[in-house]
């Protein structure tokens with residue numbers, strides 16, 4: 001039943017991807033900074049647990065609380081200064097979706113909440129097997145400073 005819903009939701013999303021307004025031949029050039037899908041804004045992240053450069057002064061470490069599988073999982077992000085001190089001055093947002101069924105399962109971009117220990121947490125739900133993508137957006141002072149995507153299969 002769930003799969004039927006997914007397939008139906010796939011149709012309209014495909015149509016919406018048309019009309020990027022980009023000139024013909026743009027594919028030959030370097031990928032423009034902003035595409036209609038907005039995906040080019042998100043750099044592919046190294047594996048969970050790795051130190052990821054955030055800006056000149058910070059890095060972060062991310063990962064689910066357990067190996068992702070069907071069901072609930074909590075995404076955790078910790079931000080540190082280059083000196084290794086925890087930093088909670090960022091706003092972190094996340095969006096979990098299936099790239100092959102864009103929008104079918106997305107809850108939209110949600111803000112992580114800060115735990116007492118200073119970790120950014122966002123409960124997530126993986127509702128079917130397949131390809132998944134967790135997109136992170138880091139903001140400071142109302143401005144986006146970093147966007148990254150973690151792709152995984154279950």
Ligand SMILES: [Cu+2]
Pocket residue numbers: 006098101104105128130
């Ligand atoms: Cu799906």
